[in-house]
Amino acid sequence: MLESSLEFLRCVRCGTKLELNAFKLNKEIEEGILECKKCSLKFPIIEKIPILWSAFSEYLSSRKKLGGELYQLIQNQKLKKFLKSSLSKINPVDDRTALEIRWSTIYDNSRNSKFYSFVKDNVDTLPKSNLVLEHGCSIGIVTSSLADSNKMVFGIDRSFSALRTAKKSYKNNLDYFVADSLSSIFGKLQFDLILALNILELIEPLELLKHISKQISSGHFVISEPYDFDRGTNSVRKPLDEYTLRTTLKNFGFKITTKTKKPSYIPWTLKLNPRATLNYKVDLIIGKK
Ligand SMILES: C[S@@+](CC[C@H](N)C(=O)[O-])C[C@H]1O[C@@H](n2cnc3c(N)ncnc32)[C@H](O)[C@@H]1O
Ligand SMILES: [Zn+2]
Incomplete structure (x- = not known):
């Protein structure tokens, strides 16, 4: 994610501006967490991509395989912990990972x-x-x-x-x-x-x-x-x-x-x-x- 994108983003639940915690920076933010201080929602940035889903565990519920793969790839411990806790709350349904790759x-x-x-x-x-x-x-x-x-x-x-x-x-x-x-x-x-x-x-x-x-x-x-x-x-x-x-x-x-x-x-x-x-x-x- 470009650092300059932050000013445009809002919390999907309450519309508040998001705060950025960047863990891995190169030309752009490679790993980080975007957080809404008002409603405490957190959105991960993994492999430079912010996942702005209202509940990350819900996003992973239909992408369990992707979740496991990302867990291996993430370097920052805080982000790894966030992913692990989100994975523990998933309610697995038909996995879309292979379909989306195809x-x-x-x-x-x-x-x-x-x-x-x-x-x-x-x-x-x-x-x-x-x-x-x-x-x-x-x-x-x-x-x-x-x-x-x-x-x-x-x-x-x-x-x-x-x-x-x-x-x-x-x-x-x-x-x-x-x-x-x-x-x-x-x-x-x-x-x-x-x-x-x-x-x-x-x-x-x-x-x-x-x-x-x-x-x-x-x-x-x-x-x-x-x-x-x-x-x-x-x-x-x-x-x-x-x-x-x-x-x-x-x-x-x-x-x-x-x-x-x-x-x-x-x-x-x-x-x-x-x-x-x-x-x-x-x-x-x-x-x-
Ligand atoms: C048929 S493809 C078209 C892709 C591209 N627009 C094109 O014409 O080459 C539909 C795309 O919409 C995305 N998509 C489906 N539902 C979506 C949603 N609710 N929000 C955002 N993207 C969605 C899919 O992941 C897919 O990449
Ligand atoms: Zn919010």
Whole structure:
């Protein structure tokens, strides 16, 4: 975590500014604990990545394997103790560790999909921004490129594994946080540009759009969607299609740019393994407030 990110972060439970206890510093904070002095919540920073989950033991409950691996890696004794105590409180459910590693590898192997350069080219036509946020950024393919032309760029994702890959490239105006997109890790901070690429199947669409709408009072919102909502028991409750998504954005006060008024079909190719690819046709919408 960049030391400069501290001023932007807030406690996910009570909105108070966080205090930083840095244990291992290099160019950035490699190990540390962020603490809310008001409600005593603690958030670990492990391998340069802050995990801003309302309860760390809950985060580890579905990532027990990851917890064990991190325990071996951590050098600072206070942080090790915190992890050990969090691990002792977990209530193990289906472990997501392997799944999250698998998808990080798939995104890493799919960096060259034309979809990403298409998004970058479109974002480059927008005014330069002071504060940018990408929700569900995964390994940071787009996030990292945004840092080349905007002032400060943040990416959030619930996958520690994905952010580990994202953190391999260092830029002094780019930082990533493990967090739930629906939580308020930045309090009431307003962004000039927000991106949400291909995440509506995983995060309840209306809740996410409402949350993002509150994070932009004046700026742009770039959203793409393959509308692949059929996920069995994991499906979101209220899926949207290309028309209801546009109407919902308008209802939240966004004006849709002329060139994204009509649904589009941009190829997004994910290389699952050397013999299989997943080919989506994605819709891209740019909204402005
Ligand atoms: C289908 S992938 C898309 C990744 C990337 N945006 C792209 O287009 O290449 C969805 C991403 O959203 C993340 N995600 C899912 N639910 C989330 C949540 N509630 N909060 C934050 N990230 C979430 C996943 O970990 C995953 O990296
Ligand atoms: Zn608090």
